Amino acid sequence: MEYPNEAVQNGLRTAIRSYLSQIDVDTRLQNALAGGTTKASVENELLGDLEQSGFIDELIDEFNLNNVTKKRKSEPAPHTIEQQAHPGINYMRRQLLLQIHKGKAFTSHLLDQPTLPGHTAPTYTLHLSFRGQRFRSRPVACSDEPDLRESFLLELHLNGNRDAMLEVTDLLSVADKIHIVLVKTDPNSETHLVSSQYLDWRDVLCIPTGKKTISIEMMGVGTESSISVGILDLTLSIIPQCDILSEEVLSEQRKLERSRQAERDRLFLVYTKQWWREYLQIRPSHSSRLVKLYASDDNQVNRPVCSYVQPLRCGRLLENPRQAARFVSLIKYDKPSAVGNSERSERWSSLHSFIAANKGDVENHAALLCSLLLGFGLNAYVCLGTKAKSSPHAWVVTIGPDDGSVTFWESLSANRYIHKPTTVNGILLKPPPASKHPYRTLGCVFNHKAFYANIQTSDDVTFADFDLGNTSLWKSMTAEAISSVCSPTVSWMEMPPLQRSVYDATTLSNSMEIELRRMISEYREGEGLTTVFDDQCSYMLSMALSAYETERITGQHYGNEEFSQSVTHTIPEGHTFKAYPIQFSYANARRSFASVLRSKTCTEVLQCRGDNVKLAVRVCVYPYAESAVATWIMFACKYQSIM
Numbered sequence: 001m002e003y004p005n006e007a008v009q010n011g012l013r014t015a016i017r018s019y020l021s022q023i024d025v026d027t028r029l030q031n032a033l034a035g036g037t038t039k040a041s042v043e044n045e046l047l048g049d050l051e052q053s054g055f056i057d058e059l060i061d062e063f064n065l066n067n068v069t070k071k072r073k074s075e076p077a078p079h080t081i082e083q084q085a086h087p088g089i090n091y092m093r094r095q096l097l098l099q100i101h102k103g104k105a106f107t108s109h110l111l112d113q114p115t116l117p118g119h120t121a122p123t124y125t126l127h128l129s130f131r132g133q134r135f136r137s138r139p140v141a142c143s144d145e146p147d148l149r150e151s152f153l154l155e156l157h158l159n160g161n162r163d164a165m166l167e168v169t170d171l172l173s174v175a176d177k178i179h180i181v182l183v184k185t186d187p188n189s190e191t192h193l194v195s196s197q198y199l200d201w202r203d204v205l206c207i208p209t210g211k212k213t214i215s216i217e218m219m220g221v222g223t224e225s226s227i228s229v230g231i232l233d234l235t236l237s238i239i240p241q242c243d244i245l246s247e248e249v250l251s252e253q254r255k256l257e258r259s260r261q262a263e264r265d266r267l268f269l270v271y272t273k274q275w276w277r278e279y280l281q282i283r284p285s286h287s288s289r290l291v292k293l294y295a296s297d298d299n300q301v302n303r304p305v306c307s308y309v310q311p312l313r314c315g316r317l318l319e320n321p322r323q324a325a326r327f328v329s330l331i332k333y334d335k336p337s338a339v340g341n342s343e344r345s346e347r348w349s350s351l352h353s354f355i356a357a358n359k360g361d362v363e364n365h366a367a368l369l370c371s372l373l374l375g376f377g378l379n380a381y382v383c384l385g386t387k388a389k390s391s392p393h394a395w396v397v398t399i400g401p402d403d404g405s406v407t408f409w410e411s412l413s414a415n416r417y418i419h420k421p422t423t424v425n426g427i428l429l430k431p432p433p434a435s436k437h438p439y440r441t442l443g444c445v446f447n448h449k450a451f452y453a454n455i456q457t458s459d460d461v462t463f464a465d466f467d468l469g470n471t472s473l474w475k476s477m478t479a480e481a482i483s484s485v486c487s488p489t490v491s492w493m494e495m496p497p498l499q500r501s502v503y504d505a506t507t508l509s510n511s512m513e514i515e516l517r518r519m520i521s522e523y524r525e526g527e528g529l530t531t532v533f534d535d536q537c538s539y540m541l542s543m544a545l546s547a548y549e550t551e552r553i554t555g556q557h558y559g560n561e562e563f564s565q566s567v568t569h570t571i572p573e574g575h576t577f578k579a580y581p582i583q584f585s586y587a588n589a590r591r592s593f594a595s596v597l598r599s600k601t602c603t604e605v606l607q608c609r610g611d612n613v614k615l616a617v618r619v620c621v622y623p624y625a626e627s628a629v630a631t632w633i634m635f636a637c638k639y640q641s642i643m
Contacts, residue, residue, distance in 0.1 A: 088153050089239055094166040096154040096201060097237040098178070100126070100137075101213075102145060106230035108184055108194045108220075109142035120187040124194075127181040127356035129496040130154050131174075134352075136499075139185060148232065154178070168243045171205055172250065175257050176494070181356045182218055182229070189588040191332075191627075193357040195229050196221055196298040196350065201236055206250055210241035221298040222336050222347045268304065268485045271477075279475055282455050290384050290392060290443030291453045295348040295363070307486045308348055308367045309382060309448045311374040314498040317625040322414070324372040326553045329414040330585045330628040331368075332359035352496045358627040365411035366394035370447060371495060373398060373409070381445040381452075383408075385461065387438045397445060399466055406466045408437050414552060421465045437461070448486055451477040501623035508587055513538075513619040515589040516633070520606060520617060523597075527607055534614040537636060540566045541579070541618035545632040548581060549622050552630070571638050575612070579636035580605050587621055587631050602635055610639035 089095060103124070112122055123139035124146050137150040156166055156174060166174075177198040184192045195218040204212040213235045220227045272293050280286055294302040318324045331354070336347045347361065351368060354360040366382045373380035378398045387393040396409040397419075406419040417437035441459040445452050445468070452474040456465065468474050521531045543566060547559035571577045580602040584592050596602040608615065615637045622630040 091240045092165070093163060094156040094171070094242070095239045096156055096204075097151060097235075097239055098128070098154060098201075099151045099235045099237070100148050101233040101235065103148045104145045104231050104233070105228070106142070106144055106146055108192070108229050112142070112186075122187060123185045124148065125183050125185065126150065127183065127352065128152055128154075129179040129181075129352040129494075131157070131176050132494070132497060134496050134499055142184060146230075166242075168205060168245050171238075171242065172202065172245060172253055174202070177201070179350070179352050179496075180216075180218075180232075181353050183357050188591045189586045191357050191359055193221055193298070193349065193353055193359075195219060196353045200254075202245075202250055204236040204238055205242070205245040206247045208244055210238040212236050219299070221349075221353075222300065225298070225300045264484050268481060271481045275475075275477060279453055279455070282475070286453075286455070289454065289459050290386060290441070292384055292444065293451075296346060298347065298349050298353050303348075304482070304485050305348075305382075305384075306446050306448055306451055306482050308351075308363075309370050309374070309446070310495045311448065312351075312368075312371040312495045312498070313375040314372065314625060317498050317500060318372065321373055321376050321378060322416075322553050322555075323624075324376070325369060325409055325411070325414040325416070326630070327624040327628050328365050328369045328372070328411050330624060330630055331355070331365060332585060333362060333365065333412050334359040335361055355496075355498070355626045362412060363394045366396055369409060369411040370396045374447060381447045381450070383439075383442055383445050385442040385459070386440045388440065390440065393439065395439065397466065399468070404467065408439065410438070416555065419461075419464070419466070421463070449479060449482060451482060498625040501625060501629070502627055503587060503621060503623040503629055505621050505623050508623075509619045509621045512587060512589045512592075512621070512631070512633075513617060516593060516617050516619065519589070519593045520615065520635075523606060529607070529609070529613075532614050534616050534638065537570065537614065537616035537638060538618050540570060541616060541634045541636060542620060544579075544581065545618060545620040545634055548583070548632055549620070549630055552583075572640075575638050575640050576610075577636065577638045578605050578608070579634055581632065581634040584631045584633070585629065587629050589619075592631065592633060596633070596635065605635050605637050608637040608639055610641055613637060613639040 089097070106124070109122055122142045124142055125139045126137040126148060128135040131154075133154060135152045135154075137148060140147045156171060157164060158166065158170060158174070177200050180195075180197045180199060181193070182195040184194050186192070197216065197218055199216060203214070204210065213233070215231050215233050217228050218230045218232060219225055220229050276293070279291070292305055295305050295308065296302055314324075318327055346363075348363050348367070349357070349360050351371070354364045354368065363382075370380045370382045373396065379401060380396055380398045383395050383397050385393060385395075394411070396411060398407045398409065399405070406421070408417040408419055409415075410417070419437070439461045442454050442461045442464050443459060444454060450468075452468050453476075454464065454473075455475050456463065456473050465473050468476070517533060524531045540563070543559055543563045547557075547563065550556075550558045567577055580596070580599065582592075582596055582599075582602070584595070586592075597606075606615075615635075617636070618634050620632045622632070624630070
């Protein structure tokens with residue numbers, strides 16, 4: 001017989017040891033021997049159990065032991081409890097199985113209106129992020145005890161080496177926490193960030209069975225971060241089981257990690273206080289400029305603004321910076337507001353919370369766009385300042401390496417503006433031209449490695465000189481100070497990878513178009529009008545919608561000539577053609593139709609009267625990464641006027 005190599009033998013030993021621990025073999029042996037049963041008979045009984053359970057067959061399949069003869073069963077039994085919960089378990093690598101059993105005492109849905117018949121009920125969805133891995137649960141109906149039963153298999157690795165079998169000492173040093181985000185989705189596809197929690201999983205290392213069941217309290221976000229929104233019951237399992245870690249060692253490790261982080265935070269705070277005093281001494285008016293050093297996160301923890309930006313590469317999901325800008329602009333802009341107060345409540349969400357909820361404030365948009373542009377190799381910074389009416393705003397600037405060319409990127413619209421300074425070293429060269437961009441003042445710029453405060457005579461963006469190395473124009477922080485608190489090794493700052501779109505463009509476009517046709521027919525029937533659709537006219541509208549989306553990405557007009565020629569050729573002589581295009585950042589036909597009915601131009605198209613009236617509607621859904629989507633809809637009609 002040819003025996004397996006040493007690596008396979010080690011894997012076999014680990015898998016068998018883990019399985020024997022799960023069936024509590026030691027206790028069974030002790031009880032049997034105490035009752036007078038011989039050790040040999042107990043061992044034979046255990047071997048029989050192993051064979052009947054299908055565990056031996058599983059080992060043969062797992063490790064490709066082709067030279068081992070075995071008896072096949074027609075219907076092999078399920079293997080371990082963990083394998084039933086998640087088929088992706090691999091005993092050759094160290095993994096963490098997180099099983100969510102149920103949710104209870106959830107409250108965020110209690111004030112919702114009752115779901116109408118035929119309408120979709122609001123849902124909860126869980127999002128998990130851990131060491132470059134992302135997971136998403138299925139959406140479940142909102143209730144006091146939502147059915148959130150899910151299992152997630154997390155790889156435990158160091159430095160990206162996922163094939164290494166980590167020992168308990170290695171696992172102890174993995175301080176990254178599991179980020180759990182709860183999102184609620186309304187029937188109209190509106191999303192709400194309900195909770196953002198960090199779970200330290202290492203307690204399971206101290207359990208002899210390698211399995212620990214816990215309940216975690218999910219807290220609200222922002223100003224509601226001290227209020228419980230629900231409880232999750234879950235189990236953590238180390239697979240395969242490793243050596244046991246003492247609770248004292250784990251406690252000391254956590255104390256050491258906290259003390260190191262506290263010392264870094266303390267030193268940075270001392271540095272920023274001194275830096276701020278120096279900044280104010282330069283010019284008293286600096287106290288009114290928008291220079292922000294810290295920002296509050298989802299859990300109302302103040303963090304350095306530089307820590308919200310990290311270079312982010314997205315594989316093949318986004319192919320160029322302008323496509324990245326379009327993707328960011330499609331994430332909904334949402335300003336958090338304090339309860340019982342109309343004033344703006346600031347909250348800078350983590351990247352994971354932001355993309356999971358698919359909505360956030362302008363600072364989140366700017367930080368994500370800056371991270372993506374840095375990932376593409378551009379010299380990008382987040383700008384903090386004001387726009388019209390002196391309202392706070394954030395945008396992105398990129399600076400060319402050779403000519404120092406300056407480009408502003410608006411994260412909410414994907415618009416780009418070329419900035420040509422009218423001053424050199426603070427000296428006015430020529431009268432400033434009329435600004436095409438919406439920005440008014442500039443307080444500071446920053447990214448993951450640098451922070452610069454504007455100390456130019458005027459903070460007007462029009463006069464801003466972006467020679468960041470000029471100490472008479474910009475006051476910088478030291479790179480050492482920033483790196484001490486903004487290192488990518490800090491777990492909460494890890495940039496989770498973007499995921500491919502959750503939408504199928506063709507299927508979604510077709511289903512929305514069918515639903516819109518039905519709603520148009522019902523709408524016209526209510527107006528006493530019949531409805532006939534022209535399929536050819538609907539088809540040719542695709543050209544225009546494609547051109548509109550391309551224009552949003554590139555800023556260049558494209559394809560309009562072909563569409564004009566098609567309309568001229570298709571519409572009969574003596575007929576009139578009218579069309580109304582509109583774009584949404586969500587894919588919900590009912591919500592879209594309710595929105596267009598508020599447009600006078602669109603209702604004129606939908607209520608078209610005349611001879612030989614035919615209507616057309618076309619939906620083109622352009623999915624980007626995550627849940628970002630550009631939904632273009634064009635309503636059109638052609639008719640022969642009656643004089």
